[in-house]
Each structure stands twice: as structure tokens, then as C-alpha cells.
Amino acid sequence: MPAEQPGTRDLIAYVTRYMLCDACHHAYGTGDVAVTGHNAGFWLLSATCPACHHHHHITAFDQPPYRLLDQRVIGLPPLSEADVEAWARFLERFDGDLTDLLHTLD
Ligand SMILES: [Zn+2]
Numbered sequence: 001m002p003a004e005q006p007g008t009r010d011l012i013a014y015v016t017r018y019m020l021c022d023a024c025h026h027a028y029g030t031g032d033v034a035v036t037g038h039n040a041g042f043w044l045l046s047a048t049c050p051a052c053h054h055h056h057h058i059t060a061f062d063q064p065p066y067r068l069l070d071q072r073v074i075g076l077p078p079l080s081e082a083d084v085e086a087w088a089r090f091l092e093r094f095d096g097d098l099t100d101l102l103h104t105l106d
Pocket residue numbers: 021022023024025026049050051052053054
């Protein structure tokens with residue numbers, strides 16, 4: 001199970017050291033954080049606040065997520081301000097499934 005994989009202890013230590021409950025800002029203890037999954041390139045963690053019992057789901061990446069992108073995407077020029085404005089206009093009117101839209105890029 002993911003709890004025994006290398007790196008698990010470091011991830012839990014990071015959460016207890018640097019993250020606070022979203023709801024009440026209480027600190028997490030080691031026993032409040034669990035690794036719930038590990039897939040190619042990322043980890044899933046669950047933290048339960050010891051004070052208010054709010055559940056927080058956390059995704060941690062093995063490396064910066066942009067490194068997982070297809071090399072064709074990485075080779076593109078940087079986005080311009082006009083690109084961002086055009087996407088903002090498009091997304092304001094878009095009423096579909098964004099995941100489906102992004103899969104059309106394959
Ligand atoms: Zn809390």
C-alpha cells in the first residue's frame with residue numbers, strides 16, 4: 001500500500017510542517033495525514049483536521065507538473081497577454097466539458 005512506499009514519510013512531514021486546516025487553520029499531526037494513492041507522477045493524500053474534523057484532499061507531484069506535458073506542448077512559444085484574453089473570452093461562453101475539450105488536443 002502507498003503508506004510504505006519511499007517518500008511517503010516525507011510527504012506527510014511536509015503536510016504537518018507547512019499546511020494548516022482550510023477551515024480553522026489548526027495544524028495537522030502525523031496521524032492526521034494519510035497517503036491514499038500514488039499514480040504515475042503524483043500522490044494523493046488525505047488530511048483530517050484534529051480540531052474540526054474537516055477533510056482536505058491534497059495532490060502532490062513527483063516533479064513539476066509541466067514536466068509531465070507532451071514535448072509538443074513544451075516546445076510552443078510562451079503565452080501572450082492576447083492569448084490569455086482570447087481564452088478568457090472563450091471560457092466565459094464555453095458550456096461543455098473542459099476535460100473533453102483538452103482531450104481533443106491529442
Ligand atoms: Zn480544522
